[in-house]
Every structure is written in structure tokens, then in C-alpha cells.
Amino acid sequence: MKPRDAIAWFKTTFGDTLEEAVAGTPFSVDMLAAIAYQETGYIWSVLVDKQLSLQKVLELCVGDTIDAPGRSEFPTSKAQLVAAPRGQEMFRIARQALVDMAQYIPSYTKVVRNPDKFCHGYGIFQYDLQFFKDDPAFFLEKKWCDIAACIGKLLVELREAMRRQCLANKSALSDTEKVYVAIAYNKGRAKPALGFKQGYKSDDGRYYGENVFEYLRIAQTIGVGAPAKLVATSALTRAPLPPPTPVEATDDVYEVDVRGSTLRLRSEPRIDKRDPRANVIAELPAGQMVVRISGKKADEFFEVETSLNGAHFRGFAAAEYLRPVKVPKAIPVVAPAAVAPTAGIVAVYMPREAGMITRRADSAGPYSLNEPGQPQRDAESAAERCAQLAAIIDWLAVDKPAHKRYQPTGGGTTFCNAYTHDYCFLANVYLPRVWWTPGAIEQLAKGETVEPLYGKTIDEQRANDLFRWLRDFGPRFGWRQTGTLTKLQEAANLGGIGIIVAQRKIDGKSGHIVAVVPETDDQKAKRDSDGSVTGALQSQAGVTNFRYRATPTQWWKGDQFADSAFWIHA
Template structure:
């Protein structure tokens, strides 16, 4: 599996040769590095340190065929190749390529001993032998063994894939759109509803999922003297993309309700029920920027950034006023480390030797069982695996784990999310300072945590307000869409959906959004947008993995909701 060091080698060797060919193209060096990692990284990452580069490139072959396992594309087998013009020459090259590669990659030695086996993928970017009939010289002249030769064909095929997806003429593609191009490069097509779960499946991950991971890794690597697109994360944490900037270029406006939050809608009308098309809630005084100068049905299309979340939609014109004092929309970023002075993290104190267990009744203490799992790793695969282990260990649906089981009208979504975050080494308070304690802490005074005096338990409604008021200081930031939320979580980050109840005495709700796997996945619409992320919750119903009630956070019982992520 290629690493960041392998990506650095790729960029050092090839970036100067790639960049001139990408002028006026939405494709990037990072994307091509990801394609190379996905297609032949298992070869060149092992050989680059001990062989000359021309030999490494020549050995970037793979994907074997023989007589007993055919395929639909040409050549279906050895006989089909031999029947083609110059097929005997091509078979000799393809067979010898397998033998030569197997001498350097021992795992292919057994395959190479089978006399009818031969390669059908050639070059660092793996041009398939199905193109032999239309472009025999690429293979017969071994142009695949040169970087320029394999790159030229790769860029041509990626261009065709982008055109098929309707991206022709685009100056910029998102990472998800680039992954879609890569999937079409691998399979010939892309189905938006399937998201990244397309292309070759190795038993654990699809081609698209692995490619997306490699793309994120490439973003964290830069040549000396340059800055990477994404800052490499600390160990045991994930990459969270920087907040998206506001791109609207219209008039600066300000929310002016004098009543409460202003709903931002996905279309210029009030839905039935009224919460159904709400995509965000903007506080009184929030600056926004218009896309156009005209209202539609009494709504203006606007864009803003709220706690790091890019929100775009339609807001009622009558609650927007021009504000010439605003020149930009501030972008909130999350702190890389929690505060160590002032208003710091607080936990419910325990008596010496006391162990808080999952089997105990719900309480204010944090779990401290022996050998409880943690989030660990430096790659998305490792982080996802450790989060899965946390979910399985918490086993929220297990009746013996009384800490999470609903009873007497009480539910414990807040405690479950606290435990999930706590084991992942992310601070989401189970208890928090009282107002009097916060005032003392901000004045530099020392405050002892005393339940009922200086600290109080946190319910879901309290957590909604805490994330808004203190979340960015402790590494949290909002994100604007379910698709962004799921994509970030899939890299091993922590995600939450939290909704505040209208009636403060009644319970709000909070769930963890968790990484997808080969078994569990989010729900997507026909365009590939996530409509129901993969969730894990305690509540009236407890489940380790599920999609929950559709758009539950927009229920009429809730005043507002938000999506949050943490590295």
C-alpha cells in the first residue's frame, strides 16, 4: 500500500513533467498521483528504492488473464489475443512482462508459473490491452515503459471520462467529481447514486473509495518549499478539509429578524411541513451575500459561512437588510488544540478507584473501564477500523449495557455521543461549567468542579448550544451538507448531527455520524448526494449502525439543527 513517502517520490520524479500538460485542465497532480497509487502503487512503491526509474516504469504491469478465466472485453483470453493482428508478438510481450515483474514482486511468482497467464494492464496508469486493436504501437513499441507514454494515454482517457460525465470545459472539479472521473476511467461509467462504492472491489474497498483516500493523502504531500493543500493531521486524528469560502458576488446583507433564527431553504418557498426544505438556521445579525439582485417569490438566494459551514439557499427577503459596513463574510476555523488555560475541558470527578462501566445506569461520569478502545492510526483505513472497534465495544444496542437503555421516558443520546467522542479522544462534554464558574475562569481564578455548584450535566439541547458557543475552541466546526459530513467522517473524523428541541424542558437529539464500510453505507439520491448519513445512536431506539428516520433533524419538534465535524 503506497504511503505519503511514496507520493512524495512520485511528485519529486514527475510533477515538473506533469504540470505543463495540465494547463486549462481541471485535473491535478494530486489526482494523477492518486491514480498512479491506485493502479500500480503496489508495484512501484516496492521497487522505487532499489531499481532505476526506467526499470521501475517498465515493470508497472499487472492484471492477468489466461484461458480458464475470460472476460467480456478484448482479449477474453490467450486465444483471442493470438487471433488478432500481431497478437503473437503482443502475447510474447505480455507473458514476459508478467515473468519480469514476478521476479521483483514475489507475490506474483506463483501466477507466473502458470504457462498461459499474461498481463493485460500496461504502464504506471495501466492502459488496458483492450486498446491493442486501435493502438497496437503503444504496446508493441513498449511506450508504456516511459512516463510520457503512459501519461499521454492516461490524460486522453481521463479527458474522455470527464466529457462523459459532463465536466468538459470545467476549470475546477471537487474531490468527489475527480473521484467520479477516476471511477469512469476504471469502469467506463459512473453511477452517482452509488457514490464512491464503484469500480473494482478487492473484498474490503471499492476502487472509488481507495482512490478518494489516495487523493486525500496526496493533498497532504508537497515538494520541498511548497505547502500541501491539506495540513497533515496529528497522529490518531483525521484530515478535516478547510471551510469552503463564500463565492457569491452580490450585495452584502444582514439577517434582521428581531424575533429568532431565520430559516435558509433549498428552494424559494415555504415547504409543507415548513421545516422540510430547511438547510440551515441563521442567527439575527448574521452577514450573508446575495447571488442575484432580485427576489423570487419573496426569497433571495444567498450564501454565508456559519461556524465554518458554507450555507447556500433562499431566505425570506423581508428579514434581510443591506449592510454597507460588511466587506466580507468571516470564516470560523476550529482550533488545532483545546485550551489549557481559562475555560478548559472539565469532567465529572470520580472517587479514587471508581470504575464507570457500560453496564452501570446512566450517570455523569465518563467511562474508564480497563482496556477500553481508542481511535488510533495515521491512515483513513486505520482510523475507520478503530472507530468501528469503538462502536462495537460500546454496543449501544446490548441490553446488558444499561448506560444507554431507554426507560421511564428517558433516553441517553447525549451520553452515548459523549462516550463515542471520549474514546476517540475528542472532547464533547458530559458535564460543563456553570455560568458563575465560567466567569471565574475567564478572570483567571481556579475553580473546583463540583456537581450542582460549578458544573452541571449536559443534555442534547445543552450540547447544541455548547457546540455553537465553545465548539470551535475545542476543535469542532460546522459543515454545510450531509455529503460533506459523510465524506469527512469517512476519512476517520468524528461527526455529529444535533438538533435543539423547541421546548427546552424536553429532550433534543444528537447522533454520531460514522464511517461507511463494505457492509454499512449512507443513503444517496440519484445525483450522489447523501440524503441519510450512516448514524450510530442511543435514543428511543438504540442502534450501532442505521440511517434513522428521514431528515429527523428537520422535525417540527426541533427549533434548529446543525452538522459538526472534528479531526
């Protein structure tokens, strides 16, 4: 059973019980589903496939046979367990649980041969035997066979994990905070500055936090119903990125009223005279609708909320450039298309002659790569997708002098556009190397057939062009904007595609575009003490070419750039 199917089974089977349990808590059904799959999904997905009864499935959700020195909590050995009150009775139960479960789970075949081995984790969320002395009834009476009892124990432990993370007073948790609480549930405490690479490390190199985040995102795409169904019918190989955040409808709606420029949305209600762009989080175009959150008529700034190309923003905008909307409307939220268009304005590539090969060693041109054996991204799990993206980065080898396609010229020409296109192309994501001319677009929109002819109906796309293309056409091809570096890096860490693009003030000057790529054990993003990403992990061609680099410097806010944006694609 694949992760999506297993998580769908879990949510459908226990949905009502889960909903009732999490009501009024900071937790969610999806969070519990993610933890359940991380803890014992490898067991119950097999048992469900074997069509065992639900009661038997729950009974066999046991595991963790690690003793000292790998374990420090009670019991570290059979002898320590047997020495405890009713310990011999507990050992018989724990030993038999292992024997019964190992009949179905091959990974326990070897360990079960050792007569001193027994299970330490019980129930679908793996309530640990370290609590036996204080709560013997749960184990001796096999209460782990009751899903409600398991959920109850989990919620108590999650509350304790929240306390250890200094989140005890919060009535709601962000998805990022939920993952840190899950890590604390697994290992005692999470350090947000380290990101999600924390907790138990599985054989495939993925950490507990990374897996929980992936499963949380998968769970969020699955609606509870009969039968279970995916909310978005995306391909299995697509990264499980979250849908755009909606903006709550109110009667306090305003419209951006500017001429010849955009309205800057700021993280604070002030302008730094030394660096006016320092706290800018978005550039709002004329006509953009926003909801006022706070602020009075005489205030210099209103606190507002809006959605821009699928990105959720909340910040402060100059009140003098906001005009009340007489008939309030809902703020439109752009959702990326699940499937690229097959008619009308469709994807286009530079036509090539039969047998022509475009190589990394060639100088940059309008053609996409088609070398034999080039890697691609087509895996179903985040771990595999991230590994494939790492392989793409290493294969492109943007810093290798022999790869002339990406090397800057003596005249100052750089090829960030070609490199980012190649990265996306090999990842099976469309970011154009060439695109239709305005006249061709007009014909295509009418349903006419247009032949791609270089210089006549298609042109090469530079970084400035790609900024506009993403804004105008990106959502049709699965792209959407996101509002923070943290969300951008999280999307990349799921094996999705992330980019940062900046448009120059002077159109004839070069803009810039970079890929934001998955973190590895050796290459990591920069984070502050709260876990917010301050420097995304980037890969680029430019004046300096590099495969990986993370820096807190926000280059896209430089004076030479008019606007910038973060974009993600599944």
C-alpha cells in the first residue's frame, strides 16, 4: 500500500474518532495521520493489504525492539523489565506481541529469533513501554487495541511536547510548528534552527521531521469521505504542496489605487529611509484587492491581508493608496492548474532538426537539453524526489568550466535563465526557454494553429521575461507564488520546485532567477532561532556559478530590481 492510499485508509477508517478527539485542540486530523504513518504505517499498511480485521490490525501495531546501549529509557533489557512489579507478566505479553507481528512483517524475522527480544512501542502511535511503571494497565490489558485510547495517550504526549517547545499557550499551531511538536514527541525536544532534519533517521537517510512533514502534506490532500478521495487529482510523482491559503471574506475590502507603480506591502508600519525596501514583502499591483485587518482612517498605514498569484500576504500598506470597495467582493485566490493546457496557449519548445543534440558543453541557445542519459525527477516519495533533484544538480554541474552553456561571457552576459530552465525541464516542470510572441498568443487564444518560428512567433526568455511569464501564465502551467522563504524551502524539501526571480528596473538590463533546492545532510538553508528560513538553499548560474549556497543576503531586494517573487511547483 502506497503512502497516499495508506493515509487515506487511516483517515477514512478513524475519521470520526479523530475529528472528535482533536476538536478544541491545536492539533489536526492530518497531523495525527502523519504521525501514525511515520510510527507504524510500515506495519498497518501491510496488514490492511492482507485483509486482516481492524481489531487484528490494531493489536499487531507494535514495534521497537532496541535495547541498551541503543536505548536509555526503561526498560533497557529483558532483565530490567522482569525485575519491575508484574514485569514477568509484561514480558510474556511483549514477547508474544513481537512473535505475532513478525509473522507478517519481514523486517522483524531476524530479531524475533532472539528469545530475549520484545516490543517497546504499543499502538498505532507507539506509546512507549517506558510508561509501564506508571500506567501498567494500558499494556497489561492491551488497551493499545482501542484506537480511542491510543489517541488519548498521543494527545497527552503532544501537549507535553508543546510545553517543551515553549508553545503551551498557543491555541493554534502552524504546520511548521506541528512538525516541531512531532519531532519533540519523537526525541524529547526539537531545535527549530536545524529545520526538519531531526529525530529518528531512517535507513533511507530521511529524518523523522522530514517524513512527518511529507505525510502531513499528503494527508492534507486527502478528503475524508466514503470512499476516500484525493482533493486534487495530481499525479503520484508530484510533490504534495499545500493549496493556496484563502483570505477570509469581510466587508472591509480595499483596492490598491496607484498609477505607474506598485504599492509596497511591508512587514512593519514604517519605512526605513536608509533602505526603503528593507521590510518590503510584496509589491501589490494597481487594482489588487486587500482586506483591512486593522487601522483607522487617519493612520498612515493599514494592516491588510491579501492573496497574490496564490501567495498569502499579511502586512502594512500606505493607507493613502487604498480605496474602499463600494461593493465588497471576496479576494480571488489563484490556484495552480493540475494539468498544463493542451489547447489554446500551450507550452512551446524550440524546434530542432532530426538528430540534433543539445549538450551542456555547447554555448547557451534557445534549445532545451536532450543528451542521452540525462536524469529526471519522476519518483513518488519526497526522499526519492529530493535525491533525483540532487542528481540533476550534480549532472548539470553548473560550476564546471567545460559546461559552456552556463558560463558567463567576457562581455558580462550570464545564463541564469538557461540553467533554471534546464533544472525545471529535467524535473518535468515547464519553465519556458522560448515563448510565444504577443501576436502568436493572440492567434492561439482564438484557437488558431501557430507554427513555432524563432524570431517570428517565439522568442528566447530572459530573467525579466520569466518574471512576467510566471505572473501572467505560470498558474496555467502549475506554478503559484508563495509568500515566505520558509514556505519556499519547505516546498523544495518535499521534492518540489522552487525559484526566486527578480525583475530589473531597466528592462534592457539582466534580471536574475535561481532555483531553490532541497536541503541535504551537508547543504542546509539558514534559519533563525525560531526556525524561520533566513537564507534559502539556492543553485544558480550567474556572475558566479554554484550548485549550492545559502546566504541571508536578500539579493532580490537590491536597488537594481523593480520587483521579485517566490514561486513553487509540485
